[in-house]
Amino acid sequence: MTAEPAWAAGCAAHARYLVGVDRGEHAEDPRHPLSSPEGVDCAPGHYFVSSQPDSGxxxxxxxxATGAFHLPQLLDPRLGRVALGLAHDSRGGVQSAAVLDVRRGLSGAARYPVRFPQPASWSPFRASAASEWPDPLPGCAGYDHPVGPPVALLLGPDTETGGAGGSKAEVSGAALKVNGRPVAACLLTAQTFQGASATETRVGRGVLAAQGAAILLPRQPLPAGAEVRVSFRTPAGPVAWSFRVE
Structure with missing residues (x-):
């Protein structure tokens, strides 16, 4: 994956638009003076807004990386080029914005499966993003923030349905061990995810189906230094690996 300098100015333009209008969104009002064609081009990507003026x-x-529905697009093996833009404004509620283009750099070639965190790697993440949209927790009975960070297996989109109807190898179950002990974890797939509303269910399932993604959320944050072993059950057999937490 490489940075695409030609898109960076547009991503920065959309970030300036977000702090200017004081909200996060994937579009721009063409009547607003901060709207620009370059900003509109980057608007469909990931955005992050903060009330902190120095958030970077x-x-x-x-x-x-800790959002169940942002992570799959970061891991997309077709993603060859990205661009990042930042903006800051001390006025208003949104004082910092970051915008990442994860759409225009997609190529046709891909190699699946994708595992995250990578096998035998050290992960810096101990908890999930608390303000993810769609909210991943309504379908996880008894779960509330903070929960552990997403552990992901991407099997690839269903070529027969264009990624809209499921994955070629549906994950039917998963298990997680932390330091050798089984721990509770909630499995999210395009077939099973239930959001807080019909819209959140549709959007969340669409994100997961586009990558054939299965996301496992530990019920509790992961402890520093822990060894984590994960196993996903697929029709082709189990896919298992381990990683450690920094």
Whole structure:
């Protein structure tokens, strides 16, 4: 994956638009003086807004990587080019914005499965983003924030349905162990996710189906230094690996 300098100005333009209108959104009002064609081009990507005037790229990337429905697009093996834009404004409720283009850099080639965190890697993430949309927790009975960070398996979109109807190898179950002990975790798939509303259910299932993604959320944050072992059950057999938490 490489940075695309030609798109960076547009992403920064959309970030300036977000702090200017004091809200986060994936579009621009063409009547607003901060709207621009370049900003509109980057608007469909990921955004992160904050009330902190010095919030930067690292915090935004951490949010996207710990969001159950932002993470699959970051992991898309077709994503070859990205662009990031930042803006700050001390006025209003939104004082910082980051925008990441994860749409225009997609190519046709991909290699699945994708595992995250990678096998034998060290993960810096201990908890999920608390303000993810769609909210991943309504279908996880008894779960409330904070919960552990998403563990993801991407199997690829269903070529027969264009990614809208499910994955080629549906994940039917998963298990998680932390330091050798089984722990509770909630499995999200395009077939099973239930959001807080019909809209959230539709959007969440669409994101997961586009990657054939299964997301496992530990019920509790992961402890520092822990060894985590995960196993997903697929029609082709189990897909299992382990990683550690920083």
């Amino acid at each position: 790229a690292e915090r935004a990337l951490g949010y996207w």
